[in-house]
Amino acid sequence: MRALRFNAPFDVTVEEASDPSLVDSRDAIVRVAATCVCGSDLWYFRGDNPRDAGSAIGHECIGEVVDVGVDVRNIRVGDFVVVPFLASCGQCRLCRDGQLQSCSVAAEAGVFSTQGAQAEYVRAPFADGSLVVVPGGRPADAVLPHLLALSDVMATGYHAAVAADVQPGHTVAVVGDGAVGLSAVLAARMRGAERIIALSRHADRQAIATSFGATDIVPARGEEAVAEVRELTQGMGADAVLECVGTEESMTTAVGIARPGATVGFVGLPHGSGAPLGRMFRHNIGLVGGVAPSRLYTPALIDAVLAGEITPGDVFDRRMTLEELPAAYVEMNERRAIKVWATP
């Protein structure tokens, strides 16, 4: 098969590779119908995080199941599935408590997410606990990007809204206008937010945010953004804040625009260990979030996509073929694309 390989920072190529095979009796093999590049893939691309030379890359995809291990019960060959980025057994005490990101069985197996989804085929571990079947089978091509977005960014944005306890009628502020931040805007709308303030300074992203339900756009950053959001909220701050960046600056902004007693739902992987604990303490602002237990949200999100209620795939602003996909790393790294998807 053809598959992307990470060779070294700034060096990702498409190579001929062996088709994946079942390694564990709980695995499934998926023929990839659509895959994409994640912001977190860029950490390896830039050399910020180490990664083995020659390793398969990509953790987001949808596709058709072509083989399953002998212990797989609920997923069948021929099923069209969303592959959530997070692999979880679905059976252990933590999974049953909804803490899929901490699945003890997956941890013991040394598995965190599907690996090598930027390929024609991928091995998906813990198929029963992880994969979600799309009712009705493979949908029309136009629906593919919207289902693909559920593999990671839309589930992650939704997690931010759940963690921040967004309620109907809330004023919600979203920090970050990447694919996850834009998805968080959509999630806030789905949960009934009355007003959604998107912090964004790029016209193309502002347009998507607005189409996803943002009622206000704040292009400022840092203290200026804090002042603007406070002004927009009669000095109170937002009832819930969705933090989708993970830098110390964005965390400080998020806490700064939260009203007393509000919760910041944080899903941007924290870089560094600084947090604005002083303001959090003084005004009882909570910080709740983390890795999205994505599969929890997938079934309802699939239903919303198939019903035409949401179009989360609008975060993809470029489509390529698998052969072209190495260029997506460059485009996204240079911020010339928000998020690129591809069909093998």
Next chain:
Amino acid sequence: MRALRFNAPFDVTVEEASDPSLVDSRDAIVRVAATCVCGSDLWYFRGDNPRDAGSAIGHECIGEVVDVGVDVRNIRVGDFVVVPFLASCGQCRLCRDGQLQSCSVAAEAGVFSTQGAQAEYVRAPFADGSLVVVPGGRPADAVLPHLLALSDVMATGYHAAVAADVQPGHTVAVVGDGAVGLSAVLAARMRGAERIIALSRHADRQAIATSFGATDIVPARGEEAVAEVRELTQGMGADAVLECVGTEESMTTAVGIARPGATVGFVGLPHGSGAPLGRMFRHNIGLVGGVAPSRLYTPALIDAVLAGEITPGDVFDRRMTLEELPAAYVEMNERRAIKVWATP
């Protein structure tokens, strides 16, 4: 009247001072029946936080109302009251939302807490919004310390349990064995925790923790404590953690002993801005808490004290007269006393 004065670090004395008078029409004057020294008073004593030379000190007391401003409606001369450490108007939007610690009226007036409670009389700002009348008037002397504890430490410990969402049947871990930590143990019991693990290495504090409901004592600290609590909880960690210290080490321990998806209720004033965001993110561990909106809890806590259900004043291990109280700063600073109370 006689009143404590902060002169300089390590120099607190009792002086003759003018009786306080009504400054604002919403003030009350309280004749102090009992007062005490707070761990946060020691920050000034040690010179960690600056404080004006000659300033009145103390923010915890109970006593009898002897005068009220013309705009006070619900508090009357002769009422015996608990004076919560936090002053709040009770009327603004934030107070009505339960965010008393962020009261916009008190903030505008430059008022945070009652000042100068270590004295024979004290001026209590925003009497209607802050003070809580003790039903039945002044109780027997034996009850005084238990009501006095509601002014700060017990309310603060209770806030930790509320913030961490302690539920019946939970396994709760408490980090910190100061007066607030011990109060948090009691609060966890009140909220129905089945198992309460107190991190404490001092025999006298362990004894109080046990009498307050602790079922397990872990004397270790840091990584050793994390390992012990995990072992006590079948590797899972605690369902809720109450962080009552505020150092980076204690915060790391608190997050380390929290099970995936749990919330750390933090009420120890944070020293520094470091937080274990990596583990919080990886395992969806939330951080919620801050300054206790103490008055919210006071009425129910008074009822529990008067019904004999709780004895939160057991955190006081020394009683002095007001004249002796400067010595309490030394005793507490040198950790020879947990918390000292005094009657003028």
